[in-house]
Amino acid sequence: NAGVTQTPKFRILKIGQSMTLQCTQDMNHNYMYWYRQDPGMGLKLIYYSVGAGITDKGEVPNGYNVSRSTTEDFPLRLELAAPSQTSVYFCASRETDRVIPNTGELFFGEGSRLTVL
């Protein structure tokens, strides 16, 4: 059971380059999230999706874009990379609420470590 899979695990970008972080989950979860974690800090929500075709901004969306064309995939696009985007990026998913709304654990991928030089 793969769970949440992120690629690549590591990447070095030059300032101004663009790239896409891939995230796929095989648990048929409707909810998917992208977080970034700076060294020694907590997780900040970048974007999230409540289902295919629906995305919304989180706390720190500037400089990023997302799409959700399928239930399984939730790629994160970085346009014009900047040093401030150096971070570890985590994708997560959770299943649709069953009994109590807005509950349920997040399942995280192993992370993508991005350095922008």
Add this chain to the structure above:
Amino acid sequence: GQQVMQIPQYQHVQEGEDFTTYCNSSTTLSNIQWYKQRPGGHPVFLIQLVKSGEVKKQKRLTFQFGEAKKNSSLHITATQTTDVGTYFCAGRGGATNKLIFGTGTLLAVQP
């Protein structure tokens, strides 16, 4: 916007000592979750608390949700070296009802 703070930021204990981390939200929460992240790893879900005043135990770990649903705590009894890592609380509440992670507490356990 909603903020979730944790104290302490860092705690160093001798193996066998107890450990507690506290989580405080600027807004009332509908529920709170706790996650553990080992060094170099990803966050792993520990537990969720929903009811006011709720207390849950997992072996040596005790989780509490405050009566006002604005704070929570995690207590570890008799720490072991396997408890090393960063413990995050994550609260859902406020106008957006998004899950907001706390700043985390890094626990170091000396054998």
